[in-house]
Amino acid sequence: MEQPSPHILIIDKSSSELDRLQLLLQDSNYSVTVHGDIQTGYKQCLASRPDLILFDVNLSFDRGSLFIRQMKKQYNDLPVPIIVVTQEAELDKRISIMEMGIDDLVIKPYYPEEIVARIHLLLQESNVPYLSSRPAQQGFSGSLKEMNLIDLIQTMELGAKSGIIYLNRGDKEGQVHIHVGKIVDAIVDDYDSIERAFLHMLTWIDGTFSVVIKDIGHDFPPVAANTQKLFIEGAKVIEQWRKETGELPALHTHLIRVESSQTPGIGNEEKLMLRQFQEPCTILQAIDRSEFEDFYALKLIKYLLEKGFLIKTEHERRRDERSSFSVNPQQLRRGIRSSKNKYSQIFSLFRRKRRHEQDMSLNLTLDENDETNLNLKSNYDEKTMNKIALTKAELLLVRQKFSN
């Protein structure tokens, strides 16, 4: 007797990846139902038990975790395997997702083939019949913050691997083709040379990557420029990019133009850039969408921010207030000057001490109305340089004191 097809329930927003995944699953003889939100997906689960659930936790993290708990409770006797997909790059967040008690976690962007392989595996473990087998795609993926393009290429070079590195930043996608550890092609936007496309992608520090290891054929000649030279040039580009972006809020910060009929004193290029921010838009999106070269676009945005033509959206400002590790100096000064501020006492200790460093007599005041100008440097991203005020001999004295 023919066995019924295993039923896969997918809860995710529609995307090209999802369409492809659906097709692949159907090709592998699965019956697939797709819902765009957790609510309807949940109702479907109550109506009939699926053999496996795949859902995107980013649709709603809280409801997602509730949904998982409900499913565990509902099918306590015969658990339904759950695969969660997420865009979350941070390991801590991924851990908290795993701790929800799911069976597998896949980071977006994913390869539909990889998901199919994982589904096969999970269903096999839970003894649900499956009718075809596909080898998993070989490769790995992650965040460019953790491994940048140079790290990836060096890794491929070290192992003399062949394959394609797919990079994603915002809406953009780029590819670097590697043959036996050597770059043979780089494709992004309409850059006409491999070197330029490659150098452009090096500035993608905030995106994600996926590496697919496969034989890409032998037709390509290796890239003209010497790889080492390209790396040196690339390192310079990365350094410059970090420096330029370090002076701005994070690239995913939403900005909006200040409503004003007049924009005196700015040129046509600045005006063109301002147009990108008619609606709230991240710095990265504006750079990607603008017709200017990335570094130039960055300079224009910096100028517009400094002159007050661009500001953070209300949402971003509220977020800043909540998470103040990225406080800006203005906020900090405001905090220090506020006579009601809880920390003014401690701050005043620091201020006084700095000012009277050379004084023989040091009076520390806790006067809350004291307003002292602090020379604060705008230093969002760079680590604070630590220069200990004590000598080694003094440190040894302190060490001795705490040994007794």
Place this chain on the structure above:
Amino acid sequence: MALLTIQKDAQRIGEIVVVGPSISLQKRLITHLCHEVILTNNNTVFGRSRITHELQLFFYGIGEKEQYQDFAWDIVGRKMLGYMIVFNWYDSQAFQETQLLVDQLTQRTNAHGIIVGDVADSFLSIHSGVFEHGFSLSSKLSFVLWNSAEKKNAKNSMRIMLDTVINHFD
């Protein structure tokens, strides 16, 4: 107006910032490490420890989450001797908050630090071999367990942090 005066000869000062999810634990640690706790309220603790006539350590306990996130690390981080992150080892919520804080702080400052996990709640269940030396997480960050019911043990955490500072001294 002037609430406290430091004596004329006290010219050399090392600063240590104490952070963590609980102000009461910060206060307890500072009390164990200092000769006197000069200022304390619900949000801040300030204590000092005299090493010699010329040399003192200042300990700043800067309160709970909202406070330490608003703290001027840019200013203080430049010269501080180090930081101590203290939390209740058995409290899962405090642990999660500490994890986040550790990651943020190590990105925010280059200073040396020590994470101090208080095990007073269940001190006897911990093997003595775990207490003495601490564990290094990186060249500038260590972890140590602390029994907040015992003063001697707090000195141990200071010692471990100082060792990493001294080892790195140019």
Place this chain on the structure above:
Amino acid sequence: MEQGQKTTVALKPGIQLQLLRYMLTGSSPSAIIDAMQAFELIPSYQFVWEKTLELGIRIKGDHFSQSDIFKRLKTSEQYKMEIGCAEPLQRCEANDCLFQNPDCLKNKLKEQIISLYRMISEYLGIEFKP
């Protein structure tokens, strides 16, 4: 065990702290390991290995020998035989499969890490909760 040198990924201190917490409380690190990708597991294994040595030396003193740990760990050869892998042994030992077969590498390292956790629980005289 020699570690692969193909990754520059460093473990965040918050994650190290979590690994340490599981270690000292006799809890299984499975949840955290499952959330990691293979290239993140390599530094995690290294970290757990170092802490096992540290604790072994501290607690067992002169009675401690590194070979006690090796005896309890599955060798790459055993692991390869179990899973029926035909790749050269050196590749397994050097964690070379990070690219060709990250899941296999992950399984291998997970097994090793959990064995190390069991050993640590024994050193500390606490029950290991798998």
